[in-house]
Amino acid sequence: xxxxxxxxxxxxxxxxxxxxxxxxxxxxxxxxxxxxxxxxxxxxxxxxxxxxxxxxxxxxxxxxxxxxxxxxxxxxxxxxxxxxxxxxxxxxxxxxxxxxxxxxxxxxxxxxxxxxxxxxxxxxxxxxxxxxxxxxxx
Numbered sequence: 016x017x018x019x020x021x022x023x024x025x026x027x028x029x030x031x032x033x034x035x036x037x038x039x040x041x042x043x044x045x046x047x048x049x050x051x052x053x054x055x056x057x058x059x060x061x062x063x064x065x066x067x068x069x070x071x072x073x074x075x076x077x078x079x080x081x082x083x084x085x086x087x088x089x090x091x092x093x094x095x096x097x098x099x100x101x102x103x104x105x106x107x108x109x110x111x112x113x114x115x116x117x118x119x120x121x122x123x124x125x126x127x128x129x130x131x132x133x134x135x136x137x138x139x140x141x142x143x144x145x146x147x148x149x150x151x152x153x
Contacts (some may be wrong), residue, residue, distance in 0.1 A: 017099065083109045088117060 020024065042051030057075055065073025074150055079100065086096045087109060097105055123129070 080112070082111065084112050087113055 033043075036047070037045040037050035037051075038049065040049065040051050044052040044056065047051055059087070061073045061075060065071065083096060083100060083105065086099075087093070087105075093105055
């Protein structure tokens with residue numbers, strides 16, 4: 016997984032501060048005394064911060080989920096997201112979260128019926144005749 020520049024700098028700063036405190040543990044996350052954090056520390060901390068900030072249901076997985084949704088909304092390659100997220104297959108719930116608006120926009124771009132008669136240029140082709148109303152069945 017890759018990190019952005021800001022996250023890399025913040026993590027580096029943390030690791031420098033951690034090295035001064037945590038000489039006797041291999042744990043990544045340590046408290047101010049240098050002891051390993053309890054396994055649910057991050058979860059509890061995010062819940063507390065979320066409550067303070069007015070963000071309901073804040074938890075570690077929400078960041079991963081939000082990243083994946085933003086990636087998909089930006090029409091970035093799904094295969095790259097699988098690699099970045101460590102998935103063999105992107106969870107269906109992520110696609111479901113994109114919802115109706117995203118699906119409608121994608122359909123509008125790719126609709127086979129709307130693209131009838133368009134050449135490679137995307138300009139109207141021979142099937143669209145002047146004076147005829149499109150979409151009429153009679």
